[in-house]
Amino acid sequence: MSIPFVTVRNFTPNYGDWTPLGAITSVNQTGNVFTLALAGGCTLQISFLSASCFRVRFNPTSGADYSVETSSAVVTRALGSVNLTIIQNTPQALIIDTGAMQVHIDLQPYRIRVFRGSQLISADEPTYNLVYIPGQRVIANFKTRPDGALYCGFGEKAGAQLAKNLFTMTQFNYDNFLYTNAPLPPGNQAGPLNPSEALYCSVPFLIEINRSPGGDFAGPAYCYGLFFDNPAQSYFNMGSNDYSIMDGKYYFGALFGDLDYYFFLGDQVVDVLGQYTTLTGRGPNAPDYSGLMPPKYVFGYHQGGYGYYDRNILEGVANAYRNSQIPCDGLHIDVDFQDNYRTFTHSEIKFPNPKDMMDSLHAQGFKCSTNITPLLTSNVFDENGQQPPYTQMQAILQMGGLIYDTRAGQGPNPNLFVGAVSYGSNPGTNPYHYPPLVPNQYGVTPLGASGYYPDLGRAAVRAVWGQQYAHLVNDIGMDMIWQDMTCPALAGPPEVADPQWGPVKTFPLDLMVDNGVTYVPDAVCHNEYVLFLLRGTWDGLNTLRPGVRNFIIARGGYAGMQRYAALWTGDSGSSWDFLSINLPEVLNLGLSGVPITGCDIGGFGNDSGCVPYANGAPGDGGSPPYVVNGEIQGGVCDYELLTRWMQLGSFLPWYRNHYNGYTKQFQEPYRYGEPVPTHCRKYVELRYRMLQIYYDAMYEWTQTGMPIARALFLNDPADPQVYNHLNDQFFVGKDILVAPILFQAESLPNPIQPVRTIYLPAGSNWYAFKDNQAPLDSPITGGQTLQGVFAGLDEVPIYIRAGAILPMRSMVEQYVGQLARNPLDIAIYPGPDDDYTLYQDDGITTQAVTQNAYRTTRISHRAVPDGTSVQLQRLHNAYTPPEPFYYLRLLATAQPSTVTIGSAPVSNVGSAAALATATSDAYFWDNTLQATVIKVFDTAADVTITALFGS
Amino acid sequence: MIERTHAGKPALITFTSDFHELVIGDLRPDNPVTLRYDPKRIIPQDENYLFGDSKRPIIAHVQFGKGKPESSQVLISQIGIIENPVNDPTGHRSVLTARFDIPADAEELIVWFSYLAQSGEMHYDSDEGANFRFGFASDDITVLDATVVSDPQTPYSGFAVTVAANDKIEAISVRYRVVGDPTFGKNEKPLQKTGQHDDEGRSIWEVAGLTVPYRATVRFKIYYWIGGQRYKDDDSGHYYLAPQPEPVKAPPPPPELARAAKAWK
Structure with missing residues (x-):
């Protein structure tokens, strides 16, 4: 039975044989669950999880059993107390009041509407809403799309726009190299600008934001979230008239599985995110350490390279970073590390004595990952051409944990399913052997492997899978795991999944796999294979290395992946288009519950932003690499593009430069000529001095679901203008507004000025960020658009909200923890009273969870007559940071007349140098920067510092 | 086979x-x-x-x-x-x-x-x-056996291939390399009809005693000719190996897998 991949244009619930549910014949209530019966024997279930959340579940088969829960995404459905009041229960309608909303369920025919008070918030289309095709498995739901509503979230989606209004999208995990390799409808333009591309990570979750509702929805601003928990290939058409008229409505649907969705009402987006991330996992109370704070080094800078194929190259990169004084924490080693592509192994030829190597890198401050794919090679040869046992594969084989080549509708097959993965090709730069592969007549060796796949929906298989990390983690000391090819990505064999579209590069969709409950075709649970993979890895790492925070960086995911892993957005290319989508893609992932995400800085593959090879051939990937003496010549990411990308990445949660060293000569910033290293170093260094801010924002996510990198409306929802500035400016945390340059300027054939507009949200004043290099300028009133802001190649426009509190580190470190002590330098910007939560722990162990060994401090400042008062109050006090003191930096002040800590006066030591050596509380006034800098010894659980400026 | x-x-x-x-x-x-x-x-x-x-x-x-x-x-x-x-x-x-x-x-x-x-x-x-x-190698050719025979008394081993082929095939050769030994290079030798036939009546062809390093593993593909035209069989790009690696022995699939597969309509 062939099951096809279906493009967005061929999933057509607005056309053809689809039928709505129609009339409901009876309603049965059991507790907070309402079961609605249809005339044909089908039922639909509506259950309430809290006052602001309900769930709708419909399976188009008669007698569906809703007591069986198959979701791998959901960890708890206890979202809050539920006290329902039945307002009406008649044959015409069921109206339920939760206290926060009224859910109107029309029964003749079926339709759901949600009201907040008397205001309509969400409505199914009147009659044609929940639809299906009798006798098939397809399901969909149409809802009204009010004028002015914005739609965001959707997980990992291409496109340069944050709001995905009028686009049609599919959720299907796919190895989409350069976003140009997944099936598309005829005539579609492939590439990063097209949101219809199937990508690596699927989170079928949307947020509707309506800032000024009108018509039937008139009333105050609202938002809601809708999580369509279905791991089959699913679809969201947000008003695209691609095959039918979709004016004023949207739909979501899937090819298989239940129409199973959760509705979350919120006044603000963060209310919705809080509910969604509670449902799918967040914070230290989530099971199995999931939601734990990541290691602090995760927020440092990282470098990866496909083509760091031996120890000399890797150690050369490490040394070069230290010599160039560009801070770096992470080094990521691709499948080059393995013994002839045996997953979980290392190559003793290429990386001899890896424990010694890892110890050496650790001594330099580096932490390393290596690539683990779900493929377990069937190639009998190791790198020596010998045939020693592949113990890790054998362990899973012998417990019957590999996937059999059993297809839906067919009988048993004792053979294992064999797939293949492509690792591109070696153009002659890598001198090592990969038996039995040999170069072709041009000296090019196609790289890859065939093999088996673990059936990870089975808990027992996941457990054995997790054990296989022992060599890497315990013997070698590998710090992180890079989980790749997660879709899973297949290069063969040829599975003609669809006569029209040909092979689809993942499991055959009729391949029977375990979904955690039973065996189903992959098509039914395709998107959750990666979730099982990540869970197996996560549990394995935590078993093998308890007490240390483990970390997975994954290329792919499904809803709930945030419990186990961070995400990078797949194989990007070196192009300005990819740079332009990086920001909305990461922001939308944050709006989909995944806090740590980022793009491969500079682009993984070659694209239009690469310079030609040295032989003059285009370096954009359209020509074979030019190789001289075993080294690629050219094909690198253009210097301006790399610089701008390094700048943007500095402000996004996951900051990794990563590239294909088999097609590009280099991409490390230190390999470029000046001024690239200088410009890049500036923003990497800023990242390290801001690291505490990212760490605090991560902690906030664990408490609330609020993303680290935020679309403007998350912080300033009341300002209607922010909704017009969502694609190219954003916040880090609450108060740092970043407006990067995302377009080509000086390297154009006819250069242009790098100038842009910047909108500053209303309700606050704003200061241009000076990074303690100059006194603050006068504040700028919010609610206006700055025109013609120039940002040379060494600049990123940054604005700080008046009143902000920014805890920076005093000194640049080359890696997290390089300095035994690096005091905080807490900047207090002039402005309205404000507060800030500082989170501190040891950054690497699990003691913050197992022993509550952390400290949270509320920093608040308020105006007092003739001055400013700052309070630091420890809210949870079970960790002592190594620094005995910190600095408070009151910006834009006159020279203080007095400074007191508690009631004790503090002496003015007169200079920065004297302050640095002061052994007790002290301050000085920096005349140059017009700032009062106070050194406070961190001895009191609750301390108030007051500076007065009167005469 | x-x-x-x-x-x-x-x-x-x-x-x-x-x-x-x-x-x-x-x-x-x-x-x-x-x-x-x-x-x-x-x-x-x-x-x-x-x-x-x-x-x-x-x-x-x-x-x-x-x-x-x-x-x-x-x-x-x-x-x-x-x-x-x-x-x-x-x-x-x-x-x-x-x-x-x-x-x-x-x-x-x-x-x-x-x-x-x-x-x-x-x-x-x-x-x-x-x-x-x-050509339609799946129909035209079946590699019946491929061995590397080693005699501890000599520093070399002998590589042999046996093939069953349709009668329309006029000639067959084997092109081979030694895995893990790039210095060996590639070689090509013809197979000869043995006069024997397999169960389907196809002619058996073979070549034996091809010298390779002691206990080598040989990677090979087959060329064959019909009507003067040469066709290739490289096992879908995987190439054939001699001696054949031990087959992977998976436990039988669980009965519930077969039941679920059969039940899927």
């Missing part, structure tokens, strides 16, 4: 940008074949070609035997229009495709491509006018 790596899988032929033609799956009559084609093979280098642009079609032409009728299709992009297609000599990335049904009476698959350049000149990709010719 050595089972083929992708026995029973649909056939796929990839025409790569570095002018290789890679066959995987079961290419045989009465089955479909998908052609995957990298346009770099045929588009003039100075032409500004937009990948997937239906206004600039590349045509795949096929015949199912010399002198038989020709059929053709426009190659299409399943992955949309791409401004900067990826160069990937392995053919895993940006390719155009077409699918043909091979008739039951097909004798071979003959393929060539044409493209009308913007200059007005017609370009062909046809193996220098000979066209690309593919």
Whole structure:
């Protein structure tokens, strides 16, 4: 039975044989669950999880059993107390009041509407809403799309726009190299600008934001979230008239599985995110350490390279970073590390004595990952051409944990399913052997492997899978795991999944796999294979290395992946288009519950932003690499593009430069000529001095679901203008507004000025960020658009909200923890009273969870007559940071007349140098920067510092 | 008998940008074949070609035997229009495709491509006018055995191959390398008919005693000739190995898997 991949244009619930549910014949209530019966024997279930959340579940088969829960995404459905009041229960309608909303369920025919008070918030289309095709498995739901509503979230989606209004999208995990390799409808333009591309990570979750509702929805601003928990290939058409008229409505649907969705009402987006991330996992109370704070080094800078194929190259990169004084924490080693592509192994030829190597890198401050794919090679040869046992594969084989080549509708097959993965090709730069592969007549060796796949929906298989990390983690000391090819990505064999579209590069969709409950075709649970993979890895790492925070960086995911892993957005290319989508893609992932995400800085593959090879051939990937003496010549990411990308990445949660060293000569910033290293170093260094801010924002996510990198409306929802500035400016945390340059300027054939507009949200004043290099300028009133802001190649426009509190580190470190002590330098910007939560722990162990060994401090400042008062109050006090003191930096002040800590006066030591050596509380006034800098010894659980400026 | 790596899988032929033609799956009559084609093979280098642009079609032409009728299709992009297609000599990335049904009476698959350049000149990709010719190796050839026999008294081993082949096959040779020993290079030797036949009545061919390093593992492919035309069988690009590795012994699949598969309608 062939099951096809279906493009967005061929999933057509607005056309053809689809039928709505129609009339409901009876309603049965059991507790907070309402079961609605249809005339044909089908039922639909509506259950309430809290006052602001309900769930709708419909399976188009008669007698569906809703007591069986198959979701791998959901960890708890206890979202809050539920006290329902039945307002009406008649044959015409069921109206339920939760206290926060009224859910109107029309029964003749079926339709759901949600009201907040008397205001309509969400409505199914009147009659044609929940639809299906009798006798098939397809399901969909149409809802009204009010004028002015914005739609965001959707997980990992291409496109340069944050709001995905009028686009049609599919959720299907796919190895989409350069976003140009997944099936598309005829005539579609492939590439990063097209949101219809199937990508690596699927989170079928949307947020509707309506800032000024009108018509039937008139009333105050609202938002809601809708999580369509279905791991089959699913679809969201947000008003695209691609095959039918979709004016004023949207739909979501899937090819298989239940129409199973959760509705979350919120006044603000963060209310919705809080509910969604509670449902799918967040914070230290989530099971199995999931939601734990990541290691602090995760927020440092990282470098990866496909083509760091031996120890000399890797150690050369490490040394070069230290010599160039560009801070770096992470080094990521691709499948080059393995013994002839045996997953979980290392190559003793290429990386001899890896424990010694890892110890050496650790001594330099580096932490390393290596690539683990779900493929377990069937190639009998190791790198020596010998045939020693592949113990890790054998362990899973012998417990019957590999996937059999059993297809839906067919009988048993004792053979294992064999797939293949492509690792591109070696153009002659890598001198090592990969038996039995040999170069072709041009000296090019196609790289890859065939093999088996673990059936990870089975808990027992996941457990054995997790054990296989022992060599890497315990013997070698590998710090992180890079989980790749997660879709899973297949290069063969040829599975003609669809006569029209040909092979689809993942499991055959009729391949029977375990979904955690039973065996189903992959098509039914395709998107959750990666979730099982990540869970197996996560549990394995935590078993093998308890007490240390483990970390997975994954290329792919499904809803709930945030419990186990961070995400990078797949194989990007070196192009300005990819740079332009990086920001909305990461922001939308944050709006989909995944806090740590980022793009491969500079682009993984070659694209239009690469310079030609040295032989003059285009370096954009359209020509074979030019190789001289075993080294690629050219094909690198253009210097301006790399610089701008390094700048943007500095402000996004996951900051990794990563590239294909088999097609590009280099991409490390230190390999470029000046001024690239200088410009890049500036923003990497800023990242390290801001690291505490990212760490605090991560902690906030664990408490609330609020993303680290935020679309403007998350912080300033009341300002209607922010909704017009969502694609190219954003916040880090609450108060740092970043407006990067995302377009080509000086390297154009006819250069242009790098100038842009910047909108500053209303309700606050704003200061241009000076990074303690100059006194603050006068504040700028919010609610206006700055025109013609120039940002040379060494600049990123940054604005700080008046009143902000920014805890920076005093000194640049080359890696997290390089300095035994690096005091905080807490900047207090002039402005309205404000507060800030500082989170501190040891950054690497699990003691913050197992022993509550952390400290949270509320920093608040308020105006007092003739001055400013700052309070630091420890809210949870079970960790002592190594620094005995910190600095408070009151910006834009006159020279203080007095400074007191508690009631004790503090002496003015007169200079920065004297302050640095002061052994007790002290301050000085920096005349140059017009700032009062106070050194406070961190001895009191609750301390108030007051500076007065009167005469 | 050595089972083929992708026995029973649909056939796929990839025409790569570095002018290789890679066959995987079961290419045989009465089955479909998908052609995957990298346009770099045929588009003039100075032409500004937009990948997937239906206004600039590349045509795949096929015949199912010399002198038989020709059929053709426009190659299409399943992955949309791409401004900067990826160069990937392995053919895993940006390719155009077409699918043909091979008739039951097909004798071979003959393929060539044409493209009308913007200059007005017609370009062909046809193996220098000979066209690309593919035999139906799944039907024509079965590798029955391949061994490396070692005598501890000598520093060398002997490589042997036995093949069953259709009677229309006129000649067979084996091309082989030694795994893990790039200094050995590649060699090619003919097989000879033994006069014996297998259960299906096919002739048995063999070659034995080919000198290889002691206890070497040999990687090989088969060439065979019909009507003077040479065809290749490289086991879908995996090549055959001698001695054969120990087969992977998986436990039997659980009964519930078979039940679930059968129940799926």
